[in-house]
Amino acid sequence: MADKPIEGEKKAFMTGNEVVAWAALAAGAEIMYGYPITPQNEIMHYWTRLAPKFNRKFLQTEDELSAGFTTIGGVLAGKRAFTATAGPGNTLMQEPMSMAEMMRLPTVVVIQQRGGPSTATVIYSQQEVTMTTYGGNGEGLRIVYSTSNHQELFDYTIKAFNTAWKYRFPTFILGDGYQAKMRESLTIYDPEVRGIEMVPTTPYVLRPGQIGVNREPNHLRNTYNTEEELYEVLQKHISAYNEVAPEIVEYQEFGTEDAEIVVVSHGVVFRSCKGAVQELREEGLRVGYFRPITLRPFPGEQLRKVAERARMLLIVESAYGQLAKLVKDAIFGCSVRIEGLFKPGVGITSEEVVTKVKELL
Amino acid sequence: MSNHELPRMPKSWRLESKPHKFCPGCGHGLVLKALGMAIDELGIQDRVVFGCDIGCSLLAWDFFNVDTIQTHHGRTTPVVTGVKRANPEAIVIAYMGDGGGYAIGSQHLVNAAARNELITAILVNNTNYGMTGGQMAPTTLPGQKTETTPYGRDVKEAGYPTQGPEMVAAIAREGAYVARGTIANLKQLTRFIKKALQNQMEGRGFSFVEVLSACPTNWRTNAKDTWEFVEKEMTKYFKVGEIKVPAAEGGETDE
Amino acid sequence: MGEGRIVEAFIGEYASGKSENAVNRALMLARAGRKVTLVDLDLVEPFYTLRPIARKLEKEGVRVIAWETSETMGLGEAGSVLKPEMRWALLAAGDVILDIGYGVHGAKILNMLEGVDQTPELKVYAVINIFRPMTSTVDAIVEFVRSLGRVDGLINNSHVGEETTIEMVCQGARVVAEAAAKLGLPVIATSALKPLAEKIGPRDCVGNPVWPLQRFMDASFW
Structure with a gap:
């Protein structure tokens, strides 16, 4: 072996x-x-x-x-x-x-x-x-x-x-x-x-030891009797999540300091958007990109800063506004104009992104 | 029934959670007593992972002093299968009701049996969905009134009661152990459950015990009628005994 | 290229370059004025390989037997569906190039074709890219080729996409040659993208003929 x-x-x-x-x-x-x-x-x-x-x-x-x-x-x-x-x-x-x-x-x-x-x-x-x-x-x-x-x-x-x-x-x-x-x-x-160390794993059941001697049995559940009980558990989970979220969040941005239009995309569509933004920059156009790597937790604060500077966000995705929903939720209250290039279930090329940006500029 | 020589409380029971959460007269306590005695007799408390389903079976989530996972409705079989596959040293038990095993989770039961998974499934048949308020279950008897069969189960509309162990026995391969016990014979039930666990421990194959149980709350029966229903009505459709026994073992019927 | 009929099946690891090699081989023959039929026998992902480029190839004079997009409706997922014409493909007049998909059954797909026994000219070539981890060493290639069933020769198609260097192709040629020697099989060719092939010349560093590849598969879905 x-x-x-x-x-x-x-x-x-x-x-x-x-x-x-x-x-x-x-x-x-x-x-x-x-x-x-x-x-x-x-x-x-x-x-x-x-x-x-x-x-x-x-x-x-x-x-x-x-x-x-x-x-x-x-x-x-x-x-x-x-x-x-x-x-x-x-x-x-x-x-x-x-x-x-x-x-x-x-x-x-x-x-x-x-x-x-x-x-x-x-x-x-x-x-x-x-x-x-x-x-x-x-x-x-x-x-x-x-x-x-x-x-x-x-x-x-x-x-x-x-x-x-x-x-x-x-x-x-x-x-x-x-x-x-x-x-x-x-x-x-x-x-x-x-230099990547794998985080060690631990069992939830059958931990070493003998029940009643040197270990307690583990009783794991997902059902709660009362609203209060559930609320307490969820509050704990939610605050734990919010606490670690800033450490987990990952994103990439380019050209957002002076961009008029920031193209927001994720996943494989980001490849097209990145290519498009590079091409538009070479033409001297003030275009940038923002790409969340973690969709959950979402890099909301980071995007908000970008949105506050930009004139417009162009959200590009192979869906009809699912990323857009995350974006709008994250930057709620910000007055930036939001446009979409939504093609549910269909691939998007950088040419399409270039064309769309030029239409909007 | 002569249960007077049995211990009052199995050692593997969790004292802090007693008295238990089931209704007075509920069959679960008896099934879990049989299971507790089987665990004690086999001396496996430290190796058991007990999974319980949704429905009244979930009330067993802190019943034993063994590692316990309360899962989703119908999904206890795959959860304990996952544990067993990842840790073959574990002795895993999937504890569920008739709705969990024969309706929403039937694909898991069927496929675990077909794969001869080294797990033990214990299914409590009380002919209705107890926790949700007494609706028709796959095991509801013909003509039996429930909240969703207010005029009695019409077999033309709703089919006949599921013969679970017979179905599992038809699917399972050599090495599997399949039996139907009853709370009306606790010594026999304990024996069946013990054999089922041993079957897993010996690595012979899948093991499954259905238990005829009582739900006086939803049946709206007094003690006498409850026992009559379990012993006389249910056994008309659900034959008690061992249904599939590994060749090495030798079967037992209720005659 | 020989005077007789050419019947070749290209087999190999997933993403080893089977289709690319099969398509280019068919084109090479068509451009030499021969009558060629190219058959998509990829039963693992039948609808994604040759289908999108079939029309382009037909313009070049290659007859293509593959599913058309419009025909695949209702056939379910990327199901393993053999088109009836595929079964009879070996009986076509002229040269036949078979693009055989990956999968645990290897060359057994040929069992599904009529006339294998009556086609002594059939050659089965395994396409090897040493930059695929499953075929990255001499031993791994030997083990892999043995698992395929019938194989009559190896083709070195070692590359890492756009970043491929002459040294990488040569490294592949050496490893494949050593594996071929262990298997008692000939190395038929080294294939490489045209610009790189031109730099390598007509023979690679161990003397194999070099087949220049024109990229077609990037026009397909994947």
């Missing part, structure tokens, strides 16, 4: 789904639970090919409810456990993830967004933003990283396990069908050589 999935670091050429499988291996994920759905299947294909070589496990479940709840079981047993899904599977995944949210369980879920609503397309979309950030019957006490390329997919998949186990909130990698299937080069590495 090989010791480490990746020795040192090396250049590789892969699809995004494979990247996720390798990153999870490198991060020391011990078990994956999963149910087939396009476009995330190759995460399972590669995990199942690789896992036995490194003494890792896999369980193919009967549906995404089960994939989510077995992942919870794996986490409760103290393992770095994860699952991956998309679209209608993500809809079902909201039930187990609301339990993870209530019990603050460090689950890791990789979402490769596809078209919606319903079965729609298996190809690509950014329509799972609302569901992934605020799904379930709760307050969205989750951490959601939206990646834009394979290097990020690798880096943030590793990071997701650490974020989850450090802060104990369910953590998501929000990719999409393009990222899942695209091929590009990246550097894969053993986290150790980059």
